[in-house]
Amino acid sequence: MGKVxxxxxxxxxxxxxxxxxxxxxxxxxxxxxLLAWYAGGDTEYPMPGTDMVFKVSPxxxxxxxxxxxxxxxxxxxxxxxxxxxxxxxKHPLDVPVFVVSSSVPQEWVYEGSPFTFVxxxxxxxxxxxxxxxxxxxxxxxxASIVQQCIRAGLLDExxxxxxxxxxxxxVRLFDHLGTGPIDLxxxxxxxxxxxxxxxxxxxx
Ligand SMILES: NC(=O)c1ccc[n+]([C@@H]2O[C@H](COP(=O)([O-])OP(=O)(O)OC[C@H]3O[C@@H](n4cnc5c(N)ncnc54)[C@H](OP(=O)(O)O)[C@@H]3O)[C@@H](O)[C@H]2O)c1
Numbered sequence: 001m002g003k004v005x006x007x008x009x010x011x012x013x014x015x016x017x018x019x020x021x022x023x024x025x026x027x028x029x030x031x032x033x034l035l036a037w038y039a040g041g042d043t044e045y046p047m048p049g050t051d052m053v054f055k056v057s058p059x060x061x062x063x064x065x066x067x068x069x070x071x072x073x074x075x076x077x078x079x080x081x082x083x084x085x086x087x088x089x090k091h092p093l094d095v096p097v098f099v100v101s102s103s104v105p106q107e108w109v110y111e112g113s114p115f116t117f118v119x120x121x122x123x124x125x126x127x128x129x130x131x132x133x134x135x136x137x138x139x140x141x142x143a144s145i146v147q148q149c150i151r152a153g154l155l156d157e158x159x160x161x162x163x164x165x166x167x168x169x170x171v172r173l174f175d176h177l178g179t180g181p182i183d184l185x186x187x188x189x190x191x192x193x194x195x196x197x198x199x200x201x202x203x204x
Pocket of ligand 1: 007017122
């Protein structure tokens with residue numbers, strides 16, 4: 001069985017997007033800085049199955065390759081789905097995506113769609129994602145989904161792409177967690193260009 005883990009770019013002050021996210025600026029004001037590291041290095045990483053070519057450090061390229069190989073499914077919240085317009089039709093990782101929502105957008109329901117809209121809750125979405133992921137990992141996002149996973153004790157690993165910027169506002173990743181410390185064990189640190197990839201195991 002794979003892990004349930006995050007994989008989000010985050011500012012040093014803990015935001016995964018800047019203020020005022022919306023159709024014009026899906027990552028909010030200044031939030032595009034969180035993704036600048038995809039073009040911050042000198043090693044090309046062509047994303048398989050897409051026409052995207054990232055330019056990153058060699059270590060980051062290896063990490064992106066590994067992430068692609070070990071991710072079997074994704075669970076995302078409806079806001080991210082809507083803001084990205086369904087990642088233009090298919091998530092770049094090219095795996096099934098389970099979108100947690102209170103409603104189903106019928107225009108996205110068609111034979112062979114990579115998206116499944118889950119209206120009976122996060123745990124149901126995670127179960128369905130784990131079933132298709134098999135021994136691979138399930139990636140979860142964005143903030144509201146990660147917070148629900150943590151509160152329910154369902155998150156195994158926190159992976160962050162830490163970006164050296166203070167956004168000052170926006171969508172905060174570790175919000176609404178309730179009281180009480182949650183212990184983490186750092187398991188990996190990868191220095192990239194304009195980013196530090198950090199991985200922590202959630203101690204249960
Ligand atoms: N930095 C990064 O790497 C990164 C990556 C992805 C996204 N983002 C950013 O993250 C932000 C979006 O995150 P977010 O936390 O605001 O929203 P989100 O998690 O993407 O979506 C939240 C929505 O999902 C639905 N939902 C969540 N839990 C549910 C449940 N248990 N049952 C039914 N529906 C549920 C609700 O939508 P409905 O009730 O309307 O259906 C809710 O409003 C955006 O700014 C985006 O740009 C950043």
